[in-house]
Amino acid sequence: MPKKIVIVGGGSGGMMVANRLARQLPDEIKRNEVEITLLSNTEKHIYQPGYLFIAFNEQQPEHFIRKQERIAHRLVNLVYDDVQIIDPGTNRVHGDKSTYSYDYLVIATGSHPDMNSIPGLSEGADNFYTLEGAEKLRDKLADFQEGKILITIDVPHKCPAAPLEITLMLDDYFRKKGVRDQVEIKYTYPIGRIHSLQPVADWGLPEFEKRNIDYETFFNLEEVDSKKKVAITMDGEEHSYDILISIPAHTGAKAVIDSGLGDEDGFIPTDRYNLKMEGSDDVYVVGDATNLPISKAGSTAHYQAETLVHNLISRVKGRPETARYSGKVACFLENSLEDASMITFDYQHPPKPATTSDMLHWFKSVYNELYWLNARGIL
Amino acid sequence: MRQVDFTKQVDARGTYCPGPLMELVKSIKRGQMGDVIELISDDKGSRVDIPEWVNKMGHEIANERLEGEDYYIAVRKMK
Numbered sequence: 001m002p003k004k005i006v007i008v009g010g011g012s013g014g015m016m017v018a019n020r021l022a023r024q025l026p027d028e029i030k031r032n033e034v035e036i037t038l039l040s041n042t043e044k045h046i047y048q049p050g051y052l053f054i055a056f057n058e059q060q061p062e063h064f065i066r067k068q069e070r071i072a073h074r075l076v077n078l079v080y081d082d083v084q085i086i087d088p089g090t091n092r093v094h095g096d097k098s099t100y101s102y103d104y105l106v107i108a109t110g111s112h113p114d115m116n117s118i119p120g121l122s123e124g125a126d127n128f129y130t131l132e133g134a135e136k137l138r139d140k141l142a143d144f145q146e147g148k149i150l151i152t153i154d155v156p157h158k159c160p161a162a163p164l165e166i167t168l169m170l171d172d173y174f175r176k177k178g179v180r181d182q183v184e185i186k187y188t189y190p191i192g193r194i195h196s197l198q199p200v201a202d203w204g205l206p207e208f209e210k211r212n213i214d215y216e217t218f219f220n221l222e223e224v225d226s227k228k229k230v231a232i233t234m235d236g237e238e239h240s241y242d243i244l245i246s247i248p249a250h251t252g253a254k255a256v257i258d259s260g261l262g263d264e265d266g267f268i269p270t271d272r273y274n275l276k277m278e279g280s281d282d283v284y285v286v287g288d289a290t291n292l293p294i295s296k297a298g299s300t301a302h303y304q305a306e307t308l309v310h311n312l313i314s315r316v317k318g319r320p321e322t323a324r325y326s327g328k329v330a331c332f333l334e335n336s337l338e339d340a341s342m343i344t345f346d347y348q349h350p351p352k353p354a355t356t357s358d359m360l361h362w363f364k365s366v367y368n369e370l371y372w373l374n375a376r377g378i379l
Numbered sequence: 380m381r382q383v384d385f386t387k388q389v390d391a392r393g394t395y396c397p398g399p400l401m402e403l404v405k406s407i408k409r410g411q412m413g414d415v416i417e418l419i420s421d422d423k424g425s426r427v428d429i430p431e432w433v434n435k436m437g438h439e440i441a442n443e444r445l446e447g448e449d450y451y452i453a454v455r456k457m458k
Contacts, residue, residue: 155405160397192431196398198424218435220404234436249408264409272393293394293402327393347393 002035003316006093006102008083008255010040010068012048012375013287013301014108019377020309022073025316029075034316037100038072039093041082045071047371049298051134052162056173056337057142061131064368071375083109086259088283104282104312107261107268109253111158111288111296117249118154124226125246128166129158140243141173146182147242152221152231153189154249156265158288158296161343163187163247164195164204165334171211172336186239188219203333203341203353221246250296252289267291272347273324275308284308299330302374332364340364383442383453385417386410392421392449399425400432403454407438410456415441417453426450 005021007014018038028034050064072078081095086107093100113129115122126140127133149170153163167187174180187194187208193201194208194215208215220234224246230238251257252266261268261277269278270290277283286308287301294300304325311321327347333356334340340361343351354360373379389406391399399420406416418429433440433454441453 155397155401155408190404191400192428192435196401197396200396218432220436249405265405293389293391293397293399295396329396331396345395350395 002032003103004101005034005036005104005106005312005316006100007036007038007106007108008086008093009108009110009253009287009289010038010042010045010078011108011110011287011301012298013110013289013305014038014040014106015045015068015071015375016302016305016377017106017108017286017309018076018078019071019073019375020305021312021377022075023377024309024313026075028316035077036075037077037079039079039081039083039095039100040068041080043068043080045375046131047368048129049159049162049371050368051128051131052166052169052334053368054131054134055128055137055141055166056169057138058337059368061135066372071372073377083255084258086255086261088261088277088280091282102282104284104315106284106286106308106312107256107277107289108286108301109256109289111156111250111252111267113157113248114251115248117251118221118223120224120226121221121246121248124224124229124231125152125244125248127246127248128162129247137245141170144174144183144243145179148184148186148240149243149245150231150239150241151185151187151245151247152219153247154221155190156267156296157247157250159331160196160295160297161200161331161333164200166245167213168204168207168211168335169337171213172338176337184214186214186216188216188221188239190218190220192217197343197351199351199353200333200343203356207335250288256289263291265291272327274311274321275304275325284312294327295329295331297329297331298371299328303328303330332360332367334361334364336361382444383415383417385441385453386414388417388419390419392419395422398422400428403429404432407436407454407456412456412458414456415453416456417442417451420450420452421448422450425452429454
């Protein structure tokens, strides 16, 4: 009987783990000593950072979408099924179509923006955290000639840099359209600075001041009145808008919540170094699905996948699991449609934004293409 | 070095993004009125920005203490 490794979730983390395992265990898979099954509830693989560029019509949506079977390695058993229940007690995963037993399980079920997390949000707000939302926002921005754009942010949410990036890109977008003087851009943030990372706040604030971007801190959204076009905050104040771009609170996957594996937000308690689900030796968690207090981002999933795959291969080969996730994260910071900065950090080293340059924007554009090598487990 | 009973403890040591205060905001938002969330942070900025947020939002600091470089703050959700 082969050792069965089942991966739930075909997004960045799940696909990278599956493909890296397949590339590093080809002989074992061919000898039927190991079987790698990737369960995906969608036939599309979407590069989610692309949403930011779709919103500004910088790229077509199709540019960021591939078919899963074009990405998955030929030695990965790719199955389209919608997992409903994960049962570590019996080492089984129950999908709509079938039940899958495993020796080792990797949960890569991601995080999901909840547009119903605040009353009135789904009716009154736009977003760029879904494909549909980014396309709708693109069309609204293209028609927008004057008025007020309000940006609100809730926690937890993936890609912590994106709200700041879209704000700076909006400024450039409307300058290029020649209507920036008629468009008021107001950015808000729940705590006392414009980003949770002090160095990133220090990087963005001078840009806000130089480019006449309004901002308000300690802004905690509680309700949206889409008829009056006002956002209402915890202190009862009403804030008007013509377009409300909202980054809603995210939750873990329904299957995680329904299986009772998540915390109050549906994220799985996970060891920060070995990435095992707390209380389990056979279940690993990767990417946004963990409850780790670090950025929910593709780069996090990538670096975690490197650790997790190394340990899984060691385990399959009867060797000790020695790799530890360092907490490494890397994020680009788009400053406009033309230039960018970037940060890297881990559990031990705080971030320090790189000098903003055209080059880093080009690097980001190149990475948007290189991603497909990452997803294939090559890079 | 008094300690208090807490509803939930969040260990945010060694985390930079979204960072200790955002972890607290998330936990307070999800909690019930009267819950006490204890947060541990090794970020020196937390000693200033967390009490500032707690006071601004009308919650209550139930306890705070330093153990070496680790800052413990227990916050009671008031509304």
